Amino acid sequence: MSEYIFKLPDLGEGLVEAEIAEWMVKPGDRVEEEDAICAVMTDKAAVELSAPVSGTVTRLTGEPGDMVAVGSTLIVFEVDGEQAASSEPEPAAAETEPATPATTIAETTVAATNGGKSLTSPSIRRLAHEAGIDLGQVRGSGPRGRILRADLASHVAEAHPEPKSAINEIKVVGLRRIIAERMSEANREVPHFAYVEEVDVTALESLRRHLNDQLAPSAHKLTLLPFIGLALARALADFPQCNARYDAERKTICQHQAVHLGIATQTDGGLKVPVVKNSQSHSLQGLAGEIRRVTTAARDNTASREELSGSTITITSLGKAGGIVTTPIINLPEVAIIGVNKAVERPVVVAGQIVVRTMMNISSSFDHRFVDGYDAAMMIQQLKGLLEQPATIFMDDAQS
Helix, strand or coil, rough: EEEEEEEECCCCCCEEEEEEEEECCCCCCCCCCEEEEEECCCCCCCCCCCCCCEEEEEECCCCCCCCCCCEEEEEEEEHHHHHHHHHHHHHHHHCCCCCCCHHHHHHHHHHHCCCCCCCCCCCHHHHHHHHCCEEEHCCCCHHHHCHHHHHHHHHHHHHHHHHHHHHHCCCCHHHHHHHCCCCCCHHHHHEEEEEEEEEEEEEHHHHHHHHHHHHCCCCCCCCHHHHHHHHHHHHCCCCCCHHHEEEECCEEEEEEEEEEEEEEEECCCCCEEEEEEHHHHHHHHHHHHHHHHHHHHHHHCCCCCCCHCCCCCCEEEEEHHHCCCCCCCCCCCCCCEEEEEEEEEEEEEECCCCEEEEEEEEEEECCCCCCCCHHHHHHHHHHHHHCCCHHHHHCCCCCC
């Protein structure tokens, strides 16, 4: 019997690492070739990996939430001689050791002692100082009594106990980790410019209800979203600077003629943005069907990597919970996002008279590095005009 070392394969698109999302096996399990062994999460999608050989699992690298570099050992099998012949050579010991969480590495590499001071890391010493905790009173569980982060947390918990029923610890892994990282990056890197405009959608709602009345009872009813998507595609023809992606490495803005529409979609696992490619080429019913197809695939985890990437602008909507105003965060590397708020009836002044109209706010954000305020406002005004006069959405000269 010999070892077969399975390394994390190249998952494409220049990815250099992936997060372990789930192990389907454990040491001691017998697996057959092509059996599912684990799922890993990249910035694009979840990928399920299969066993390359038949054998017994002897070692796993890391736990869910840990990052593994492409080419690093992922799992080790005990196999018979014939299969072992096809395995990769045993890497150096440093490469085959299980990955250590970054926080632990930091603690072990920078831990120091100074005279009578407690043995710990500078970061933990700083945390203790900020919390007013005497490290001399903290029991260390590490080598030579070194105080670990968990030791400090335990000391705080003992000093200020909280009922366990009031705490629900959830490890931030998988899609939720990616969402957190992307939102932080977008908020940190992009100078967001917000623009909010109210739109009278009374005529649009009347048209939508009329079209729905013509549909068979079993047919999917039209929502406002495909109307907005089609109108947005029309408006962007005159404002290509808003239908763009920023390549940070090349310092280049890529303006697109095609509108690849991202649809922010809430799923059980968190927010995903499936994409309707070439939205400008679809009919109203065609766009509605594509929106329904890609959002359903996102919710049931069947969306492909291609369906979850490549958007040039995103629409986000909270539906019935849309509120009055939102401040959406741009979906990098795009430069604009369109937020749709709740449509409600309210009194407005029309031709000097107070009348009840169906009003809806559009809350949008733009990357102010590449989209000037004037251009952003003019694009939204053009979108507003199309939605308030919905017949123009379907006119061939709507872009002129």
